[in-house]
Amino acid sequence: MEIAGKAIVVTGAAGGFGRAIASALLGGGARVAALDRDADGLEALAQQDAGVFCRACDLTDPDGVKDAVDAVHGAFGRIDALVNAVGMIHSAPLVNLMNREQRTHDVAAWQTVLAANLTSVFLTGKQVAEKMALDRAKGAIVNISSSSAGGNAGQSAYSAAKAGVNALTKVWAKELGPLGIRVVAIAPGFIDNDATHDALGESALREIKRETPLRRLGDVDQVCSTVLYALENDFVTGTVLEVDGGLRA
Amino acid sequence: MSKLTRITAEVLRLPEEAIGDSLSFSETETWDSLSHMDLIATLEETFGVSLTAEEIVSMTDIAAIKRILGDKGADL
Numbered sequence: 001m002e003i004a005g006k007a008i009v010v011t012g013a014a015g016g017f018g019r020a021i022a023s024a025l026l027g028g029g030a031r032v033a034a035l036d037r038d039a040d041g042l043e044a045l046a047q048q049d050a051g052v053f054c055r056a057c058d059l060t061d062p063d064g065v066k067d068a069v070d071a072v073h074g075a076f077g078r079i080d081a082l083v084n085a086v087g088m089i090h091s092a093p094l095v096n097l098m099n100r101e102q103r104t105h106d107v108a109a110w111q112t113v114l115a116a117n118l119t120s121v122f123l124t125g126k127q128v129a130e131k132m133a134l135d136r137a138k139g140a141i142v143n144i145s146s147s148s149a150g151g152n153a154g155q156s157a158y159s160a161a162k163a164g165v166n167a168l169t170k171v172w173a174k175e176l177g178p179l180g181i182r183v184v185a186i187a188p189g190f191i192d193n194d195a196t197h198d199a200l201g202e203s204a205l206r207e208i209k210r211e212t213p214l215r216r217l218g219d220v221d222q223v224c225s226t227v228l229y230a231l232e233n234d235f236v237t238g239t240v241l242e243v244d245g246g247l248r249a
Numbered sequence: 250m251s252k253l254t255r256i257t258a259e260v261l262r263l264p265e266e267a268i269g270d271s272l273s274f275s276e277t278e279t280w281d282s283l284s285h286m287d288l289i290a291t292l293e294e295t296f297g298v299s300l301t302a303e304e305i306v307s308m309t310d311i312a313a314i315k316r317i318l319g320d321k322g323a324d325l
Contacts, residue, residue, distance in 0.1 A: 134302040175283060178290035 001139055001231055004029030007076035008231075009069070011059055011124050012086030013052075014041025016193045017144055017223060021085050023049055024224040033072040033079075035059060035124070036086070059086050059120035069127040080139040081231055082128040084165075087117045087144065089199040090158045110157045117161035121168060129176060138180030140237075142230045143169050144223070145185040147244045162187070166240050173238030182237035184230040189244025192217035213246030253318070253325045256295055257311065260288045273310040296323035 008025050012018035013034030022032050022045060032052045036042050039056035046054050053075050057068040073079055090113040094105050121143055132139055148155050149162035169185040176183060190196055190208050196217070197205065209215055226243050230236060242248055250265055257272075258265040261279045274280045280288075289305050292298070292314070298321045300308075308314045318325060 136299065136302060175286070178286040180290075 001080065001234060003228065003231055005031070006080040006139070007031045007033070007072075007078055008081040008083060009033045009035060009072055009079055009124070009128055010083045010085055011035045011120065012084070012144075013045060013054075014038035015085065015087075016195055016220060017087075017188075017191075018083075018085035019045055020220045020224050021083055021144075021227050022052060024221075024228060025083070026052060028228065031076055033076065035068050035072075059124060060115040062123055065120075065123040066127050069124065069131065073131050078135050078137055079128055079131045080137050082124060082141045083227055083231075084121045084124055084141070084143045086120045086124070087146075087161075088113065089155075089195050091154050091199055092156070093154050094156050105156055113157035114161050114164075117158065118164040118168075121165050125168065125172060129172070129181065132181055133176070133179050136179070140182040140184065140231050141172065141176075142227055143183070143185045144227075145169070145187040145240060147187050147189040147242065147248050149187060149240075150248050169240065170238050177237060182234070184236055184238075185240040186223060186226050186230060187240050187242050187244065187248075188218060188223050189242070189247045190217050191220060191223065193220055208247075211247065212244070213249060216245060218243060218245055251325050252295060253292075253311075253315065256291055257288065257314075260284060260291055268311060270312040270315070271310060275309065292318065296321070296325075298323055 008030045010018055010022045010032055013022045014036035022034050025032050026049050034042055034045055034052050034054045035057055037056060037058045042054040042056055046052055055068045055071055057064040059065055092105050092109060096103055125141055143165050145165045146162040148159045149166050151159050166185050169183050172183040222243055226241055254265050254268045257268050261284060289300060293300060296318055304317050308317060
């Protein structure tokens with residue numbers, strides 16, 4: 001699929017990955033619809049990249065997502081692709097004996113992380129896939145997963161959610177393939193951005209670098225170039241592309 | 250045996266003798282929403298046609314499939 005001229009929805013577009021991906025797509029000549037619940041972040045994106053269609057919405061709310069996708073479809077006339085970059089990193093152990101007040105993983109945090117990372121992908125995926133199927137648009141859905149899907153200690157909720165994203169990717173690839181719609185997941189490893197530093201801390205990141213064959217953190221641009229590859233290569237579907245410096249090799 | 254019969258029997262995993270005009274989506278166990286999409290993709294590829302969403306949802310029995318493909322000039 002050529003990106004130029006295509007109508008592409010990016011969720012989580014006010015965040016680090018989403019914003020960079022939206023900019024890369026705009027640079028490739030795509031028409032971009034940016035969805036995020038962070039209205040201020042979307043405003044900043046709109047000021048940076050004139051022409052982007054911005055819509056603030058809660059991506060965990062079924063009605064809100066439906067309304068947002070309807071609005072994008074109304075504005076663009078069609079939707080050719082979706083990039084799900086929505087998500088939030090969360091770290092907490094299953095059992096923490098040292099915390100007398102909260103010895104086990106908080107249930108509310110579990111539900112919030114599952115909603116933000118998995119339910120959001122399900123909701124946007126089903127609404128966009130319906131539009132693409134009805135229009136017979138032979139495009140692609142790209143889900144930003146994580147190397148955490150392989151199981152990171154201290155990330156029960158985040159790992160489970162991202163493993164769920166990988167599973168959705170494979171299921172949807174099989175269901176939507178006959179319609180010409182491809183579905184690909186991209187699993188970044190540890191990327192050198194604020195979210196990673198905030199979530200893990202410098203000591204843990206030093207250890208991660210030692211365990212990574214390439215001995216360094218990744219760059220957001222490397223994730224963006226993989227998104228472009230996933231959108232452009234018409235024979236790639238149902239797979240998880242690891243962008244992790246060999247961490248899961 | 251026509252191409253349409255052969256394709257439909259293969260996709261729906263039915264004997265070719267079972268493929269008649271009255272065979273329908275609603276009354277055939279192996280003809281569900283997923284196998285319907287498989288059937289649509291196979292029909293488009295085999296007969297070189299493009300089907301709209303409206304045509305896809307209208308193809309609820311073999312007679313309808315024949316009519317829609319016939320209207321597109323497909324050699325069934």
